[in-house]
Amino acid sequence: xxLYEHEAKLLYNHHxxxxxxxxxxxxxxxxxxxxDLSFPCMLKAMVLVGGRGKAGGIKKANDLEEARAKAKxxxxxxxxxxxxxxxxxxxxxxxxxxxxxxxxxDPATFDMVLVTSASGGVDIEEVARTQPxxxxxxxxxxxxxxxxxxxxxxxxxxxxxxxSGLAQAKAQLRDTISAIYACFQKTDAKLVEINPLVLTSxxxxxxxxxxxxxxxxxxxxxxxxxxxxxxxxxxxxKRHDVSEQTTHESRAYKNSFxxxxxxxxxxxxxxxxEKLYVGLVPGGAGYGIFSIDEVVNVGDRYFGGKVVPINFMxxxxxxxxxxxxxxxxxxxxxxxxxxxxxxxFGGISSCDVFIRGLIQALRDRHATGQRMIPVYGRMVGTDLxxxxxxxxxxxxxxxxxxKDLHIVVGNxxxxxxxxxxxxEYGFKVKENGA
Ligand code: GDP
Ligand code: MN
Numbered sequence: 001x002x003l004y005e006h007e008a009k010l011l012y013n014h015h016x017x018x019x020x021x022x023x024x025x026x027x028x029x030x031x032x033x034x035x036d037l038s039f040p041c042m043l044k045a046m047v048l049v050g051g052r053g054k055a056g057g058i059k060k061a062n063d064l065e066e067a068r069a070k071a072k073x074x075x076x077x078x079x080x081x082x083x084x085x086x087x088x089x090x091x092x093x094x095x096x097x098x099x100x101x102x103x104x105x106d107p108a109t110f111d112m113v114l115v116t117s118a119s120g121g122v123d124i125e126e127v128a129r130t131q132p133x134x135x136x137x138x139x140x141x142x143x144x145x146x147x148x149x150x151x152x153x154x155x156x157x158x159x160x161x162x163x164s165g166l167a168q169a170k171a172q173l174r175d176t177i178s179a180i181y182a183c184f185q186k187t188d189a190k191l192v193e194i195n196p197l198v199l200t201s202x203x204x205x206x207x208x209x210x211x212x213x214x215x216x217x218x219x220x221x222x223x224x225x226x227x228x229x230x231x232x233x234x235x236x237x238k239r240h241d242v243s244e245q246t247t248h249e250s251r252a253y254k255n256s257f258x259x260x261x262x263x264x265x266x267x268x269x270x271x272x273x274e275k276l277y278v279g280l281v282p283g284g285a286g287y288g289i290f291s292i293d294e295v296v297n298v299g300d301r302y303f304g305g306k307v308v309p310i311n312f313m314x315x316x317x318x319x320x321x322x323x324x325x326x327x328x329x330x331x332x333x334x335x336x337x338x339x340x341x342x343x344x345f346g347g348i349s350s351c352d353v354f355i356r357g358l359i360q361a362l363r364d365r366h367a368t369g370q371r372m373i374p375v376y377g378r379m380v381g382t383d384l385x386x387x388x389x390x391x392x393x394x395x396x397x398x399x400x401x402x403k404d405l406h407i408v409v410g411n412x413x414x415x416x417x418x419x420x421x422x423x424e425y426g427f428k429v430k431e432n433g434a
Pocket of ligand 2: 121195196211212
């Protein structure tokens with residue numbers, strides 16, 4: 001769960017990480033009058049994406065009138081597709097230098113990783129590319145709950161050697177870095193990133209976290225009641241973390257089923273013309289993983305490795321008809337798949353619901369002239385007789401929308417063979433245009 005900057009800064013302050021003075025949040029220009037403002041102040045757009053500065057989402061105001069004008073401007077803004085509904089107001093600080101600092105977990109080894117650079121404030125990926133030496137990185141094995149003293153010294157010295165003026169603030173810098181690490185550990189965070197951690201001209205408070213990216217681990221939220229309480233988050237609610245999802249993933253999330261795009265940046269992906277891209281609607285998660293493997297396996301064996309599965313999906317146990325329909329709609333609205341391969345292995349879930357959902361999706365799309373692609377698959381298991389009946393009846397009633405629907409009913413063919421038939425059909429359609 002990704003936190004908004006104002007929430008993250010509440011946690012920072014709680015864990016002893018200094019920030020610019022927080023003046024409050026507003027959702028309307030009139031609300032500015034309710035805050036005890038001081039000037040100059042910063043107005044910051046609260047959206048769960050980075051790069052707000054470049055997008056015009058960070059502004060400075062020298063008096064109330066200016067704050068009103070800028071708040072009005074910001075509240076009308078949309079940043080990377082997300083409308084700005086809340087603004088954070090905080091004290092503007094005099095920045096002498098910008099540090100990048102983050103703590104995260106290495107996804108392969110689960111070791112903690114501390115990353116820092118004196119070339120902060122800007123896009124850190126760019127720094128990593130152009131000046132790799134400007135980045136200091138340390139793995140912390142054995143999951144220490146506190147930052148070891150020698151590491152704190154090492155990172156402080158590194159930064160002090162890179163930025164003039166930092167030598168006078170070494171003690172505060174060291175304390176802040178240790179506090180950031182401890183905060184990461186105590187909150188079960190996945191990522192704590194401060195870009196920039198700033199050096200100010202204020203000798204009383206020379207080191208402040210001017211920005212805050214904070215991602216909590218969803219799997220640990222159950223034991224983070226105090227953290228959620230501190231930010232006023234309703235523990236029954238769950239935040240939809242849009243920042244790291246593709247448009248298709250967030251659509252699936254809203255419809256309550258797990259879905260993962262397997263190709264990076266699917267909406268701008270350049271397909272290779274000779275390859276067949278396959279969308280998958282399996283039953284459960286296990287079948288979902290199997291389907292990905294088997295499509296690749298059959299593709300490698302019989303089709304020269306020219307088959308690309310595009311997604312993982314899971315219907316969840318006992319999905320309602322409308323959810324099954326939505327699973328097919330999602331893939332047919334998706335720009336990548338040339339066809340859908342589906343497998344309903346009815347256990348908890350019923351074949352009857354599955355086929356009704358599938359038929360409904362195809363009929364709806366046909367009636368409204370939406371994109372349709374071949375669907376090929378198999379269904380076996382629970383409620384197969386009534387599913388077969390419903391399927392036969394539907395084909396007689398409305399043959400046109402179902403003309404490119406090919407479902408093996410029953411287990412006379414193993415799934416590997418069904419997939420092979422499906423891919424052969426998919427390539428044929430691709431070459432002959434049906
Ligand atoms: P981001 O663009 O979404 O990462 O938003 P940030 O909170 O990092 O703000 C972008 C930039 O605005 C920072 O890198 C700073 O250079 C600048 N900035 C933010 N707060 C202040 C402030 O209090 N004073 C000054 N002078 N600049 C600020
Ligand atoms: Mn930033």
